[in-house]
Amino acid sequence: MNDKKLKIINAAKKSFSHFGYKATTMDQIAKIAQVGKGTIYTYFSSKEEMLKAIIDLFVVEMRDVAESAIPRRQPFIKSFNEVLHTITKFQSEHELMIKLSQEVKEIGTPEVIAAMKSVEDEICEFIEVKIETAIERGELRKCDPKITSFLMFKMYVNLVNDWKERHEPLDKDQIAELINTYFIEGIGMKNEDY
Amino acid sequence: MNDKKLKIINAAKKSFSHFGYKATTMDQIAKIAQVGKGTIYTYFSSKEEMLKAIIDLFVVEMRDVAESAIPRRQPFIKSFNEVLHTITKFQSEHELMIKLSQEVKEIGTPEVIAAMKSVEDEICEFIEVKIETAIERGELRKCDPKITSFLMFKMYVNLVNDWKERHEPLDKDQIAELINTYFIEGIGMKNEDY
DNA sequence: TAATGACCAATTTCGTATTTTAGTCGAAAA
């Protein structure tokens, strides 16, 4: 990625983080990046493409962080919660994500909704691969990796975000325990229970 | 409930079902109910209170239907999916609920959001009681009934509504099987697996 | 040839006139 393009990306990231997507103008980005507005369009075909490019970079970073949160030589399933916690924390430490989440709630900008959804998809896909591996290694029973990752991710989000709408928020360890209880062990009676 | 009050309730229900909450005016309700507008206010203190009253009646009906969907002398957990399916079907057969769900998505009327949330809460509470019973009867392992019902309901909604946003929709039986796989049995390796 | 910013069409914002609506209240009816 050449120098000018990087300058533009950084300017856009800064402005999106500070003012949100909708409230950022192309003129503003050009000014921050110290380039003419036309120059932006030699690198990005539209404002939305810029957002996508920035989100893509973010996702790459996020993958790295998530990957490095998986302890070597430990069943993935044990570290699942740790990984999602890391991802959540990573997101919450980035002004960009905070601002964009806000924008989805408060304005509902379609481009931003799509962008945030793509981040969720990436997380799901990340988990999916890990689950496939876990099944191959015999750490998990056979199950559809796509549905499983979808449900695990949703359950995590439900516990972290939705539960606290009407109840005391749950902390990291409680969530880890809950996911293990419901998802891994199951709450049906087992033979050994009798 | 006296005759006039019932007439008003029915008129309101009809209008809400047809035009939605926001697009229904008190004059309209009065006209349909064939009463003066002032009369409405002798029975209901506000438009929102009318909505709540109607929702309350709906919830009572829904509870009955749900209750009767539970086969006698069978573990609740076996019929959980059947019950939720019945509730979902019951809702989807009522113009009122369809219209209000739409209004939440398209307009986001705060009163309607609150009303629909209260319906969800009722469903969760219904499940909660059933889960408590199931635990007492030894059909389920010990677990927090509030969190369990919350998660089961969410998982059901995730599978019915969210999954189909990006994948082929799942049918009733698939969902039943999935909830059983993940929630009841768990996907962790069991002793007997070895 | 890469970069630029004046320019344009389209959308958004803004101010305001107009209409609509939830809720009130004095009077009529029961």
Next chain:
DNA sequence: TTTTCGACTAAAATACGAAATTGGTCATTA
């Protein structure tokens, strides 16, 4: 008296045209 009513009102929603803003283009420039 008690219940019902609908004209009335203040507040909110809407309609709408003018003005400003903005994403994107392109002829000019360095």
